Amino acid sequence: MxxxxxxxxxxxxxxxxxxxxxxxxxxxxxxxxxxxxxxxxxxxxxxxxxxxxxxxxxxxxxxxxxxxxxxAAPDEFDTEEMSGLHLARILIVAGSVAAYALILIPLLSFFLATLVYLAATLWYFWRGWWVWIILISLATTIFLTQTFERFFSVMLP
Amino acid sequence: MIGFSQMPNFIAEFASFLNQLTVALQPGLLLASVVGAALGIFWGAMPALSTTMAMALLIGFSSVMDLNTAIMFLLAVYLGSTLGGSISAVFINIPGTPAAVCTGIEGFPLARKGQGGLALGTALTASLIGNVAGLVFLVFLFPLILALALKIGSWELFLLAVIGILLSGSLTASGQPIKGWISGGLGILISMVGLDPVNAYPRYTFGLNELYGGAGFVPIMIGLFGFAEVLRVLPSRSPYTIPQSSGRLFPPFRILKRISKTGLRSGIIGATIGAIPPLGPDVAAFVCYGVAKRQAKGQVAQEYGHGSLDGIAAAETGNSASIGGTLLPMLAIGIPGGVVAAMYLGALNLHNVVVGPMIDFSYPGLVHFHYAALLVGAISTYVVALIIAKPTIKLLTMPRQVLMPLLVPLCVIGAYASDMTMFGVYVMLVFGVIGYFLNLIGVPPGPMAMGIILGPLADSSFRRAMAIFEGEQVWIVLTRPVGVVLLLVVLWVLYDGFFRSLRRPA
Structure with missing residues (x-):
């Protein structure tokens, strides 16, 4: 913790x-x-x-x-949390989630907003091969919308 | 009142239970239990989705089933989602349900050491032990537990709520219980947002209509545990890794032997706590974990906080055992033992079943069918969890830079689905940031969740007690034996915590 x-x-x-x-x-x-x-x-x-x-x-x-x-001596993970350099990345995470929830979802549909958010975040934080990024983003978005909207009848934002 | 005079009915009770067990083992009902367990585990393992939501959504499915199938299905969902919460707690440090907070405290460090499989296997086994121990305890001691539950008045309920919050604070803030209590106190304050339960006076709503119904427990939980963890882990340039090979799943015999005493004790405590109407798996998990931590000696005691199988066993046995206990007051006296039990009551109403003191006359065998359904559900949940454990571990051990972004849409769906407005999403975002900062300064979020859950109970019970005691001397509280014992527990927890807080941090 x-x-x-x-x-x-x-x-x-x-x-x-x-x-x-x-x-x-x-x-x-x-x-x-x-x-x-x-x-x-x-x-x-x-x-x-x-x-x-x-x-x-x-x-x-x-x-x-x-x-x-x-x-109390902080552990390795906590030490990084205290560095000033780390703050920018925290703000990026918080900002991207806020933008996703407050701007993208109302502007686009949940499906498109999630697709864009996941692709952008995976690209920035993971830096994986772009084909993988698109595949993971698309598969996750389809899984979430189909499972919740179709199977559980949960209304999506 | 039911008391010692009815104890000889044990044999008749047990025979009726065995009779209903043969009904519950019919293939169609067995299938309903397995499907319910699978859906429950899936739902509970999703970091942002709660048992409450699972029950709320799946009650609709159960309305088209016959009564026995619906009971088998919904109880398996309840058991499965409670157990599923421990999967995300162990592997991503996000408890799927508040009852899994203690499991996360002990299981996550083990997962980081590559022993996540053993941690999960212990949780699954302890959960099965808890369900069975709780069930046996209920079948044999139904009249005694009921007699005890009926002795709990408003004053005792208030004290129990206070104990729950204080204990969670003492246990989760290592070395500085005061910080845990601060977290719990803030949780109580948050729970007061909205209309006051006695006079319907709006408290701390700041003119926002959305806050009249409260700040929303589900979005707050998702924010504190889910979004806060994303904020903590994702920005890290070298986030922690969870080894793909998480070791063996089945706990070896020596571990089983070691946790058996803890399991038995937690099973009894959990079932008793579950029988007290508004308390449930969350309080049971904390109390059982606390008792086990106090009782631990030597090497076992040193493991607490750094990955303790004993701690996992205590919490999981306790929360599982309480499920049966939660159903007891609902079936026997018509008082649901929590939100999930209230939903289950609603599902029974859909089948025109009216529970209460006359249930044995109106629906002969229904109480024992519930016991049988719980036993079958516990075994179904265990088997399904074992089957899906390995693939789930593989999924949850993927690099954090990939897993954490995938959790964000889940957090948004969970927060939105709680009241179908974007307000829940805003609450989730705010509490995610709060949770992040609380974590940074060493204030654990678990007690805050307990404060939010138990705050309304403490508030309304205290004021009801004040109304009952009106015009009496303050010493009247000392004439209630159960209340005196609980008051002594409160004073002891406070004394111990103050002493530790003023001494020095761990």
């Missing part, structure tokens, strides 16, 4: 969590209380927000008590 988090990341998490908890508590207090607190819709968010605030404080305390030498 992922890394265990650096001191800085843990501090950011604790601070963000504290801010979120305060926002939840404030919004819970603003909710109506028709039959008193026992049945109020804000009761559970209030408890949950308070619990998260306490957890943020505990997390911050545990990070503060932890010396830098006790940082």
């Amino acid at each position: 992922g890394g265990s988090g650096s001191r800085a990341a843990d501090y950011v998490l604790a601070c963000s969590l504290a801010a979120l908890s305060v926002a939840v508590i404030v919004s819970a207090l603003a909710m109506p209380r028709p039959g008193g607190w026992g049945q109020a819709p804000g009761l559970f968010p209030l408890i949950c927000g308070s619990a998260l605030l306490v957890m943020a404080a505990i997390l911050a305390t545990s990070v503060w008590r932890r010396s830098p030498r006790e940082e």
